[in-house]
Every structure is written in C-alpha cells, then in structure tokens.
Amino acid sequence: MAPSNSADRILSILSLFTEERLEWTPEAMMEALGYSRPTLYRYLKSLKEAGLLVSMPNSGFTLGPRVVELDFLMRKSDPLILHGEPHLERLSSAWPCSALLVRWYGNKLLCVSSRRSTRDNITSYPRGRPMPLARGAISRAILAFLPRRQLLPMIEENLAELSRIGLGDTAEAITANLRQIRRKGVAVAHGEVTPGVVGIAAPVFDAGQAPIATFSITISADLANDQTISEISSTVLASANEISSKLGGRHDAET
Amino acid sequence: MAPSNSADRILSILSLFTEERLEWTPEAMMEALGYSRPTLYRYLKSLKEAGLLVSMPNSGFTLGPRVVELDFLMRKSDPLILHGEPHLERLSSAWPCSALLVRWYGNKLLCVSSRRSTRDNITSYPRGRPMPLARGAISRAILAFLPRRQLLPMIEENLAELSRIGLGDTAEAITANLRQIRRKGVAVAHGEVTPGVVGIAAPVFDAGQAPIATFSITISADLANDQTISEISSTVLASANEISSKLGGRHDAET
DNA sequence: GCAAGAATCCCCTATATTGAGATTCTTGAA
DNA sequence: TTCAAGAATCTCAATATAGGGGATTCTTGC
Secondary structure (H helix, E strand, O other): OOOOOHHHHHHHHHOOOOOOOOOEOHHHHHHHHOOOHHHHHHHHHHHHHOOOEEEEOOOEEEEOHHHHHHHHHHHHHOHHHHHHHHHHHHHHHHOOOEEEEEEEOOOOEEEEEEEEOOOOOOOOOOOOOEEOOOOHHHHHHHHOOOOHHHHHHHHHHHHHHHHHOOOOOOHHHHHHHHHHHHHHOOEEEEOOOOOOEEEEEEEEOOOOOOOOEEEEEEEEHHHOOHHHHHHHHHHHHHHHHHHHHHOOOOOOOOO | OOOOOHHHHHHHHHOOOOOOOOOEOHHHHHHHHOOOHHHHHHHHHHHHHOOOEEEEOOOEEEEOHHHHHHHHHHHHHOHHHHHHHHHHHHHHHHOOOEEEEEEEOOOOEEEEEEEEOOOOOOOOOOOOOEEOOOOHHHHHHHHOOOOHHHHHHHHHHOHHHHHHOOOOOOHHHHHHHHHHHHHHOOEEEEOOOOOOEEEEEEEEOOOOOOOOEEEEEEEEHHHOOHHHHHHHHHHHHHHHHHHHHHOOOOOOOOO
C-alpha cells in the first residue's frame, strides 16, 4: 500500500496532518512513513521551500503560509462563494439559523462558506469542515440531482448507511425516494446530522449536469414549526436557483 | 533554474496558481513548466488524489478541497489565532478600524485573522493576503524586535525600499530608528501601505527570541488625532503583550 | 565557547522516472 | 444511439536520479 512513486511519497507527508495531529517531528514522520532520514529531509526541504510546511524550533513541522494563501485565492475567486454570500447573509438574518454553502467535490462534501445568526455553535459548520457523505439534507440535495451514471455507484458504496437512515433498502427504493426530493427541489432532514436540528438544502448548478454544491439552512427544531420550515424551504430553493443562474446553470431545479 | 528533483517539479505545479491565474489547462501547464504530457498527467493525478487540485470539465484544473481543509486545520489549532481573536473583537469594537493578526513566516508577512468595524474595505486585509515586507507599521514592529543575526541580512536585502520610506539610508541609521520603536514597544506608520491610513502595530512573541507575529490596528487618518492614536497604541501594546504571555512568551516587549 | 542534536552532504547503485508515440477513454453533438 | 474530437492513459526502452549508509557541517541551548 506504500506509494511507489515519489510524487505520492512527498504528498503523503501532507496527509499526515490531521485534526488529531498538527505537529510532526522528523523522527515521527520517519516512523510513520518509513522513509530514511536523508530522504525525508529532502522532501521536507522541498515542502518548506514551497511554503506548505514550516519548521518550528523544538516542536517539529506544521502547515505553512502557502496553505493560507492558497485558501485565500480560492475564497477570493470562487464564484459560488461570491454569488452565494449575499444569500447567506440574507437568510441568516431572516431566521435564527446557520446558512451554509457546501461544495460537492466528487466524493466529498465540504463547507466553503457559512454564516450563522444564533448564539449556540452547535449547528455551526465553518469553512473547511468536511461533512458526512451519506447523511443529512445536504448530501441528499446532491444525490437527488446526480445523473444516473454518477448516482448508482454512489448508492452502492453507501448502501448500508443510506438504508440505515431510512432512505430505502435497495437501490430501487432509494432512487424512488430521491426522485421525490428532485420533484420538490429541496431536501429536508430532521436531526440526521445533529439531533434536534433541521436541515433544509437545495442544489446549486453551474453549466454542467451534476450539482456542484448546495445552499442550505440548519435551524433548531424548537424554532421551526412546519409552517416555518416550508417558508424557509421555498426561500432556500429560490436562493439556490438564483445562485445557479449566476453561475450559468439552469434556473429551476427541474430535469 | 528548473528544479532537478521531482519533488520540486511536482510542487511547482502548485505555484502556478496565483491571484492572476487560478485555472490552468494541462496544455498551458506543459507550456509553462516544460513537462511532457505523460509526466504532467502523472503529477496531476497525484495532486488530484491528494485533493490539492480538482479538474473541472472544460476549464482545466483548480485548487481542490484539501487546501480548504488544511487551512481549516490551521485556523482551528493556531494558538495565535485562538488567543488573539478576542482582542481583535474588542479593539475593533472600540474604534472604527480594522484589527489584524499578521504572522511572520521567516520572509513573508501574512494576515492570518482580521476583523473590521468600518464600512469601507479599503483597510481590509482578509486572512491569506500577503503583506509588503518593507513597509508599514506591521513589518516595522517585526523588524524592530528581530535579533541582530536575523535583522542585518534582512536590512541588506531591502535597503533600497527601507531608505525610500525614510527609515534611514544606512544599516546603521535604520537600526537606530528601529531601536526607538523597540523602546516604545509599538510601531506607528502614516499612510505607508495605504494613503490616508494609519497603522499601529506591536510584536507578539512565543517562547523563542524572534517575534512570530504582530497585533495591529489600521484606522483612517480622518478618524484618529494624535490623542486617539496614542490611546490605541497603548491598547495595542497591552493586547499584544497579553497574547504573548498566553503563548509562553515574554509579557513585556522590553529586551 | 562548547557539546548534543538536527539537518545536510557525499557518492555509488539500483531503480524509478521520463517521453515519444500509440491507445483507450470521455464528452459533446448529431 | 452512434460518432468523432479531444483528453487522459499506457507501453517500454534508455537513463537520469532518487535513495541510503555513514560522515560532515550547522544549529541551539547551556
């Protein structure tokens, strides 16, 4: 399983850095990756020069400034964020909730921008936090609008999880359920990601077939009766559609 | 100057991505870097698998989700940010201004967190934006507290720029000026980075010798007479010192 | 100024990397 | 659905180059 080309070897140093561990000494890296001392140091030197890592005296290596810069470049130019932020602002002012833009990166859901108007940070998903793939309104808003070719393998892989949350036990059943969401244009989920929190999400499209993101609201179940939820739903849908149209995508969520 | 090891070759793909250009087609990369087609695609594949790049249909490659995640990891765990943010909050509420935490990464100044209380975004420096090295209160607050060994080469390199802004024409003169800042603990600059904007910055230390960052305020000259500036200065100094002490550094800025 | 530890250098060998061109896979259009 | 243009990958030989043991130099902290 060890990568056999040096491209992957060098990049696997970066993947050592996780939420659990953000500081690595060369010794620990040698241990973890099995590289020899000179080799590791060669790699580290390159990563350091690229600014992706920095060495801190007496405490090993951490992520470096280039990471911050690259993220800045993305934020600054991402049309999804630029067009979406006014909507985040608007909806989060209208209700006590969190509003999120979550990008779909092929097999990952990642929050790229968010804003909240509530005190608690239970429902808070800051930029950069990955989301569970098989749960919640957000992922369903993506799945429901995926073209068949992409959807089917997706379902296969997560069948267990999807049926566990009651979406259906067979690929058949699941697609049927998703078709309903597709018809409504919005996905609503009650407490799937966080108990007591309702998620409402609609897909965002650019010129392509598959959705690229969702625009969504999470709100405490205490603050949202059915009436409110349905109001929010249509606003969310409208916002998502407007963002889509700005991105050159279809205006409405119909297929 | 072309890198001769594949570590650097792979990483130089990442450095193609700049503020000017955030989408690269493979063709353009081949052109820019001089790699052959299969080689380039091999590299791209690795970068894609690592999540650092994503390929967009019909518009080439862009930065990928891992970049966002890595930045998140940094934000989440950076003690400078964690301890600094309350102060950003507090000072930006007290005056109509921007409050910044700027990290010193060896030879780069990079804003890592900021907050502003004014409407205009003239003085706004969001996270990730690099800052000019030889200008402004911020860089001076770093330079003034650098140990000699690090300071002298720094001055050599930027002599022209430093003397242009009147810091002194010789290394001698400049160090003399910096010594004054060091005595006061705060650097103040009038309109050096942005005309009409006053910058006020104090260094932040961890356990090491050299400052690791500055805590600073930028405020429109219209809104700040000498009296106000001196008030802000002492508050900035106090905040910076408090952050330093939280980071295990010296409490006061004296040497 | 010195010593312990960290980072880099040297240099040869085996091996992984490279690139030209052919091949297969996608994707959009008819 | 079929087709064609373009994008991505594969094959394979030649060879550059990454890797590692051990020595060396550079940093730090005392």
